[in-house]
Amino acid sequence: MTIVDNEVELQAARSPWNGHASPEELDHWSRTAEDVAAALAADVLERDRRNVDPHAEVELLRRSGLLNLIIPAEWGGRGGHWESALHAVRILARTDASIAQILAYHYANLGAVVFYGSAEVQERLFRRSAQAGWSWGDSVNPVDPSLELVPDGNGYRLEGIKHFSTGASVGNAILVNAVISAGEDQGKFLALAVDHDRAGIEYLGNWDALGQRLSASGSVKYRGVQITSEDIIGEVGEEPFSTLVTPYIQLAFGNLYLGIAQGALARGREITLGRRNSWFLSSAETYAQDPLTQRVYGELDSRIAAVEALADRINRRFDGVIAAGGQLTAEARAEHAIEIARLKVVSSEVGVDTANRIFEVTGSSSAKSAVGLDLFWRNIRTHSLHDPVDYKKVEVGANYLLGEVQPISLYT
Structure with missing residues (x-):
């Protein structure tokens, strides 16, 4: 599989976001976040002590519409602005900072689809994400040894382990950064979108910190995970x-x-x-x-x-x-x-x-x-x-x- 250099395309890329949030938009998403925060407040201490993956909490985010907030309306999302998203993160953090962190990283991972992907990739992934209300986790911790993409037939095998993979264990999709280990594209650093249940992915459940206990930030191990061209968002660069x-x-x-x-x-x-x-x-x-x-x-x-x-x-x-x-x-x-x-x-x-x-x-x-x-x-x-x-x-x-x-x- 040959990876096309997309630097020129990125330099000409148009952002799917424009303008600023209206007072009505900010008010709507603020009230939505406040409603979610009120629901989280009912048992925030008990959930923190149990220290288990917050699947129910992510479902609450999904039902509220917050997961689709920044996906453009033309692709099935709610067409909101980043200001609204950031304010929602702040409101949730007043009650449950762990769930606020998961939401904040979710927006970052959605953004990465635009930052690294072509217009076709953006539309395809955003439409799928909006329709199903996907939550996006990640495995991109830059201080970890890089994950490897080993050429395998017409695709790759994803190998390695990533620590601090926030939201990955409770997400529908995982943003993964990995380096091609051999072949004509050796050394290229790619961003991938991998579904949660792909064979070969193991969620280690080893997040046990003093705080942010429900941020689902445990390690993820990848062993022989099959990667095709459909999983590749684009190349990570410095444009x-x-x-x-x-x-x-x-x-x-x-x-x-x-x-x-x-x-x-x-x-x-x-x-x-x-x-x-x-x-x-x-x-x-x-x-x-x-x-x-x-x-x-x-x-x-x-x-x-x-x-x-x-x-x-x-x-x-x-x-x-x-x-x-x-x-x-x-x-x-x-x-x-x-x-x-x-x-x-x-x-x-x-x-x-x-x-x-x-x-x-x-x-x-x-x-x-x-x-x-x-x-x-x-x-x-x-x-x-x-x-x-x-x-x-x-x-x-x-x-x-x-x-x-x-x-x-x-x-x-």
């Missing part, structure tokens, strides 16, 4: 438009962390207002009336509001960036990536700080397991380690001082 998957996922992280902070603050407020006494040295009647308590809430609320304003601005701008398609320049891509890196820095720190300090104003009883306030801290502490925030600070600082831009990768 600016095709690399927007990284700025998007970092932007999704910023919204995820913001949502966790908002959820922790709201849960803390609920606990504080329920306390009917005050510290014995305080002159206030209740903890909520104590100026020291009010000071902490005032600081955290103000910092969260600042992060929210930044996230809202960048979310809206992303729709304009992605609409450029193959006309997107490296300079415009880099400028947007730096904006998103700034959000990653402040959302990470505000998220961790809020989820930590909220215990200071809710008292020792809030540390009880049944209260569940720890869920926010465990989730933000786990996911904020995805890639070192210090390197994002360096990325922003080097650009500010010297105009430097980091080399394109699946982390920058």
Whole structure:
């Protein structure tokens, strides 16, 4: 099987997304996400403790229409914008950050169909995905040894193991990145769309982290998995438009962390207002009336509001960036990536700080397991380690001082 170089086609590619979300669209998907979050809230702690793959939760996403949000209407989707998708991720993260993560990665994997695939591939996969309400997981972790595509007749055999394959075990389709190991196309790095139940795929179920326990991020082993031309999305390269998957996922992280902070603050407020006494040295009647308590809430609320304003601005701008398609320049891509890196820095720190300090104003009883306030801290502490925030600070600082831009990768 010969892989055609699609660099020229990608440079001329048109984006299937254009314009911006209307207030009506944003309101619709916000209310949809809030309804899903309310359903998830009913047993969020119990599900977190059970730590099993969230098949029922993904079905809830499917029934809500959120899985089809960004698929263009012409191909059977809901025709929504990325701003709406990112806001939905944020809303879900206020209640259940694990399911918010699965949804965020699902959108990234749908985006990859456009970033790497031809117009024909996009239409074929989007129509199938929209009709069946597919959930997309992935096996693309770039710090893992690459999966191999071994030439086999008219196709390939997929071999190897990928750790941190978010959503793969509960998805209908898996986005897989793999390198051709031999033949005339040796060394080419391909993106594949592989169905969940393909023979030779084994889901190891070994995700057992402190937080994000229901994000279905376990390892996947591939042994002799047959790959045909129908499974190939396209070649992974460095053309600016095709690399927007990284700025998007970092932007999704910023919204995820913001949502966790908002959820922790709201849960803390609920606990504080329920306390009917005050510290014995305080002159206030209740903890909520104590100026020291009010000071902490005032600081955290103000910092969260600042992060929210930044996230809202960048979310809206992303729709304009992605609409450029193959006309997107490296300079415009880099400028947007730096904006998103700034959000990653402040959302990470505000998220961790809020989820930590909220215990200071809710008292020792809030540390009880049944209260569940720890869920926010465990989730933000786990996911904020995805890639070192210090390197994002360096990325922003080097650009500010010297105009430097980091080399394109699946982390920058």
